[in-house]
Amino acid sequence: MKLKIDGKETQVQPGTSILGAAQAMGVLIPRYCYHPSLSVAGNCRICLVEIEGAPKLVTACSTPCAEGMSVLTTSEKVRAARRDVLEFLLINHPLDCPICDQAGECGLQDYYMEHGLHKSRFPQADKVRRHKRRDVGKYLVLDNERCILCTRCVRFCEEVTKTGELCVRERGDRSYIDLKPGSRLDNDYSLNIADICPVGAFTSADFRFKKRVWFLERTASVCAGCATGCPIEVHHRDNIVYRLMPRPEEGFPAWLCDEGRMTCKSLRAPGRPAAAFCEEGNLKPAAGLRFAASRLGKLKPEQVAIFGSPFMSLEDNLALAELAAAIGTKNFCLHFSTEPGIKDGILKNTDHSPNSRGLALIHAVYGGYTREQFSERLASGEVRFVLGRNEEVKAALAAAKTDIPSSVFSFSDEPAPGRACVLPAASHFESDCLFINYAGRLRRARAAVKAPEGVLPVWQAADRIASMLGAPIRLETRAAVLERLKAKIPELAAAPLSDDKAEFELK
Amino acid sequence: MVARMIKTKKVDNRPLTLLERLYFTEIAAGMLVTLKHFFRNLFKPSNIVTVNYPEDRIPLPGNARLRTRHRLKLRADGTPKCVACYMCQTACPAYCIDITAGEYSDGNPVEKYPVGFDIDLSRCVMCGMCVEACPEDAIAMDTGEIPGGALTRDEMFMTKRDLLRNLPGEPSLLGASNRLHNEWDGTRVKKK
Ligand code: SF4
Ligand code: SF4
Ligand code: SF4
Ligand code: SF4
Ligand code: FES
Numbered sequence: 001m002k003l004k005i006d007g008k009e010t011q012v013q014p015g016t017s018i019l020g021a022a023q024a025m026g027v028l029i030p031r032y033c034y035h036p037s038l039s040v041a042g043n044c045r046i047c048l049v050e051i052e053g054a055p056k057l058v059t060a061c062s063t064p065c066a067e068g069m070s071v072l073t074t075s076e077k078v079r080a081a082r083r084d085v086l087e088f089l090l091i092n093h094p095l096d097c098p099i100c101d102q103a104g105e106c107g108l109q110d111y112y113m114e115h116g117l118h119k120s121r122f123p124q125a126d127k128v129r130r131h132k133r134r135d136v137g138k139y140l141v142l143d144n145e146r147c148i149l150c151t152r153c154v155r156f157c158e159e160v161t162k163t164g165e166l167c168v169r170e171r172g173d174r175s176y177i178d179l180k181p182g183s184r185l186d187n188d189y190s191l192n193i194a195d196i197c198p199v200g201a202f203t204s205a206d207f208r209f210k211k212r213v214w215f216l217e218r219t220a221s222v223c224a225g226c227a228t229g230c231p232i233e234v235h236h237r238d239n240i241v242y243r244l245m246p247r248p249e250e251g252f253p254a255w256l257c258d259e260g261r262m263t264c265k266s267l268r269a270p271g272r273p274a275a276a277f278c279e280e281g282n283l284k285p286a287a288g289l290r291f292a293a294s295r296l297g298k299l300k301p302e303q304v305a306i307f308g309s310p311f312m313s314l315e316d317n318l319a320l321a322e323l324a325a326a327i328g329t330k331n332f333c334l335h336f337s338t339e340p341g342i343k344d345g346i347l348k349n350t351d352h353s354p355n356s357r358g359l360a361l362i363h364a365v366y367g368g369y370t371r372e373q374f375s376e377r378l379a380s381g382e383v384r385f386v387l388g389r390n391e392e393v394k395a396a397l398a399a400a401k402t403d404i405p406s407s408v409f410s411f412s413d414e415p416a417p418g419r420a421c422v423l424p425a426a427s428h429f430e431s432d433c434l435f436i437n438y439a440g441r442l443r444r445a446r447a448a449v450k451a452p453e454g455v456l457p458v459w460q461a462a463d464r465i466a467s468m469l470g471a472p473i474r475l476e477t478r479a480a481v482l483e484r485l486k487a488k489i490p491e492l493a494a495a496p497l498s499d500d501k502a503e504f505e506l507k
Numbered sequence: 508m509v510a511r512m513i514k515t516k517k518v519d520n521r522p523l524t525l526l527e528r529l530y531f532t533e534i535a536a537g538m539l540v541t542l543k544h545f546f547r548n549l550f551k552p553s554n555i556v557t558v559n560y561p562e563d564r565i566p567l568p569g570n571a572r573l574r575t576r577h578r579l580k581l582r583a584d585g586t587p588k589c590v591a592c593y594m595c596q597t598a599c600p601a602y603c604i605d606i607t608a609g610e611y612s613d614g615n616p617v618e619k620y621p622v623g624f625d626i627d628l629s630r631c632v633m634c635g636m637c638v639e640a641c642p643e644d645a646i647a648m649d650t651g652e653i654p655g656g657a658l659t660r661d662e663m664f665m666t667k668r669d670l671l672r673n674l675p676g677e678p679s680l681l682g683a684s685n686r687l688h689n690e691w692d693g694t695r696v697k698k699k
Contacts, residue, residue, distance in 0.1 A: 103592075133616075209619055
C-alpha cells in the first residue's frame with residue numbers, strides 16, 4: 001500500500017497506523033497515550049495530523065494508512081493543533097518540575113519546548129488540585145495532579161500483567177487515576193508503570209530524589225536476576241548505580257521485573273564486604289587470596305573441593321574449572337539442574353540463575369560431580385576445604401551437614417558460613433562478563449562502575465590463586481579467558497566473544 | 508551616547524630628555540613622592556587610603572549588579588526555600604555546587620528539600636548563573652560579603668548552615684513551591 005507522508009512516498013503493510021508508517025520513515029509524531037506494546041487508546045490527541053482532503057485532523061496513532069493518502073505532519077494546522085492540545089493538557093498541570101523526578105525525561109517538558117512555548121493563560125490559583133504523593137504500592141508514588149490521563153498505566157495493568165489494579169474515576173476535569181477498591185500496585189512488574197507514564201505522575205519510590213536524570217551515565221548491560229537475562233541499561237554516576245532501566249533489544253519486551261531492577265541494591269548493601277574476612281580479621285582482598293592459596297597449598301589435591309555456580313559468569317566458571325584441573329582434584333562440581341521457563345508469560349523465569357546454560361556447557365567439557373554426588377563427597381569427610389560462591393557453599397555445607405573450612409566468593413551482603421574466609425568479588429555491574437540465558441542467547445554484562453579497590457572478578461581471583469599455588473592457569477587477562485572459552489568449549493568455538501556488539505545464539 | 512561615556516586620554520610619547528635618561532633625578536623625584544606619603548601617613552594615619560584586608564573591609568555600595576557571597580533564602584517558618592531541584596548545580600560552570608536531596612517527613616507539600624547544600628567558593632567564579640537558574644528564588648548573591656582572603660581552603664567551603672540566611676525585609680514569598688508551602692503553613696497555624 002502506497003501513501004505520501006510530508007510529500008515523500010512510502011510503502012506499508014495494510015493496517016499500519018499513520019504513526020507507525022511515519023516512524024518507519026524517521027518522522028517522529030508526538031505521542032502520549034500511544035505505546036508500541038499496549039493497545040491503542042487515542043485519547044491524548046497530541047498526535048493529530050492532517051490528511052489532504054479530509055475535513056478534520058485525525059489521530060495518527062489510531063488511523064490506519066489508506067491507499068494514496070497524503071499526510072502532512074508539520075503543516076501550520078497541525079502545529080497549531082499540537083500547541084492547543086498541549087495547552088489543554090497543561091491547564092491543570094502543577095508547576096512541579098523543580099521537585100518532579102520526571103523532569104529531564106518528561107513528555108510535557110519535551111513537547112512544550114518543541115511545539116508549545118506558549119504563555120500560560122491560566123492562573124496558578126485556579127488549577128484543579130488533586131491528591132499528591134500517594135503511596136500506591138511498594139515501589140511507586142502517584143501524583144494525581146501531574147497525570148494527563150493517557151491511561152497507559154491502566155492499560156499496562158489490564159493487558160500486560162492482567163492484574164487490573166488501576167482505573168479512571170469520575171468524568172471530565174474531575175477524572176483521576178485510582179486504585180480499584182482493596183487493591184495495591186504490587187504486581188511483579190509495577191515499576192514499568194513509572195517508565196511508561198509519560199509524565200511524572202507515577203514515579204519510582206526507590207529512585208525518588210536520588211539523582212536528576214540528566215546527570216546519569218548509561219551503560220548497556222544485562223540483568224542477572226534470572227535465566228531470562230533481560231537487556232538493561234545501568235544508570236550510574238560517580239561510581240554509584242542509581243537504577244536499572246529496560247533497553248530495547250530484538251526478542252525482548254520493553255519491560256523489566258521489579259525484582260530484576262532491585263538487583264543493583266546488593267552492590268551498596270551495607271554488609272557487602274569490600275575486604276577479605278578471615279580468622280585473622282580483615283585482610284586486603286589480595287591478602288585474602290594469598291590466605292586462601294596457603295590453605296589450599298597445605299592440603300592434598302583430593303582434600304580440596306571446588307564449586308562452580310550458575311550465578312557466576314562463563315569466565316568465572318571456566319577459571320574455577322581450570323583451577324580444579326591445575327590443582328588436580330576430582331572434587332569439583334559444575335553441575336546445576338533446573339527447569340527454566342517463563343511461567344508468568346511475561347519475563348520472570350522459573351530458573352533464578354542467569355547462567356545455568358553456560359555452566360552446563362562447561363560441565364559438559366570439564367565433567368565433575370553432579371550436585372548430589374558433590375554433596376556426598378562433602379559429607380564423606382575426606383574433603384577438608386571448599387572454594388566457591390558464598391550462597392551455594394553455605395547451602396551445600398548445610399545440606400551435607402558438615403562444617404568444613406571454606407573460602408567463599410561474596411557478591412552481596414549475604415552472611416558467610418561459620419568457618420569461611422570471605423573473599424569479596426566483583427559483580428557483573430563491576431566487570432565485563434558473559435552469561436548464556438535459558439534460550440541459549442549470549443548475554444553481555446558490561447562494567448558500569450568500578451569494584452572497590454583490589455576486588456577482582458572471580459576468574460581473576462582464581463588465576464591469582466593458581467599462580468600462588470605454583471600451578472598457573474594463565475588466565476591473566478579477559479582476552480585470554482575468552483580465547484580459552486573458545487578453545488575449550490566446542491559450542492562457543494565460533495562465537496564472537498570478544499566482539500562487544502555481536503549477537504550469538506547456541507544451536 | 509556611548510562615545511560620550513568613553514573618556515580618551517592622549518599619551519605623549521616624546522623621547523626622553525638627557526636629564527631623564529640619566530635616571531638620577533627621576534629616582535630622586537620618585538623617592539620624594541614615597542617619602543611624602545611616608546611622613547604624611549606617619550603623622551596623620553587617618554588619611555591612609557588602603558585597608559588591612561581581609562581584617563578590615565570597606566563597606567560595599569548597595570548595587571543590583573553587584574554579586575557577592577551566596578546565601579539560601581528562608582521561608583517564614585525557617586525552612587529553606589530551596590527545593591533541591593539541582594538547576595543551579597546544573598548551570599554552574601565551575602561545578603562547585605553539591606546538593607543532596609531529601610524528602611520532608613512532616614507532610615510538607617513541597618516534598619523535596621536540600622539535606623545538604625555545599626558551595627565551594629574557592630572554585631566559584633562568581634558568575635551568578637546559579638541565581639539566574641533558580642526557579643524558586645531560593646539562592647541569592649546579595650550578602651555584601653566578598654569571598655576570599657581566607658587562610659585555608661576549608662574556610663571557603665560553604666555548607667547549608669553557612670548559607671541559610673534571610674536579609675531584613677524577608678522572607679520573600681516568590682516561587683511556585685513556596686506558594687504551596689505557604690498555604691500549608693497557614694493551615695498548620697490555624698490548627699494550632
Ligand atoms: S510531569 Fe513533567 S511537566 Fe509535570 S511537573 Fe513533572 S517534569 Fe514538570
Ligand atoms: S498516571 Fe501516567 S500513565 Fe497513568 S494515565 Fe496518568 S499520565 Fe498516563
Ligand atoms: S556564581 Fe557561578 S560559579 Fe559560583 S556557584 Fe554560582 S553558578 Fe557556580
Ligand atoms: S536552583 Fe534554587 S531551588 Fe534549585 S537547587 Fe538551586 S537553590 Fe535550590
Ligand atoms: S498518541 Fe494518538 S491520541 Fe494519544
